[in-house]
Structure formats: structure tokens, C-alpha cells
Amino acid sequence: MLPSISLAQEIGLAVLLVAAIVSFTGLRHLRGEDRFRPAEPAVAQGLPMIPSQRGSAGHPMESVELTEAEKQAFAGLIRTIPLH
Numbered sequence: 001m002l003p004s005i006s007l008a009q010e011i012g013l014a015v016l017l018v019a020a021i022v023s024f025t026g027l028r029h030l031r032g033e034d035r036f037r038p039a040e041p042a043v044a045q046g047l048p049m050i051p052s053q054r055g056s057a058g059h060p061m062e063s064v065e066l067t068e069a070e071k072q073a074f075a076g077l078i079r080t081i082p083l084h
Contacts, residue, residue, distance in 0.1 A: 005013075066074070
């Protein structure tokens, strides 16, 4: 009992404290923050509109053979990029 406040104020303070504890635990439950629950691994789900890769090589349309002139032009382009 607190000497400076009335009995009605003490009851109101207790009710307010209980309501705060209940609301805090309810929000914690809604957010799913449980300390003692084991962590679940994240499941990687692909987007349904993007097809999955068929293998490590990829689709044949994703690679192009370069001619010798194209390879030399690419090598010249790479040499012009500053490396510092």
C-alpha cells in the first residue's frame, strides 16, 4: 500500500499494470517472438512466374559462341578499364 494515494487509485494502478502486462504478452505472441522456440531455417521459395534452372549448365540460349574478332574486341575493351 502506498501512503500518498487512495485505495481507488491503488486499484486503478493495479488494473493498469495488469492490462499493460496482458497487452505486452499478447503483442509478443502475435509477433511470434518466443525466446525458447528453436530457430527454423528459412525456406527459399522461388517466384512462381520465373522458371527454375534446369541444371548447372543453364539453358542453351543463355550462352553464345564468340568469333575470334569478337573475342579480340572484348579483350581490347577489358584492357581499357582502369584497374586502380
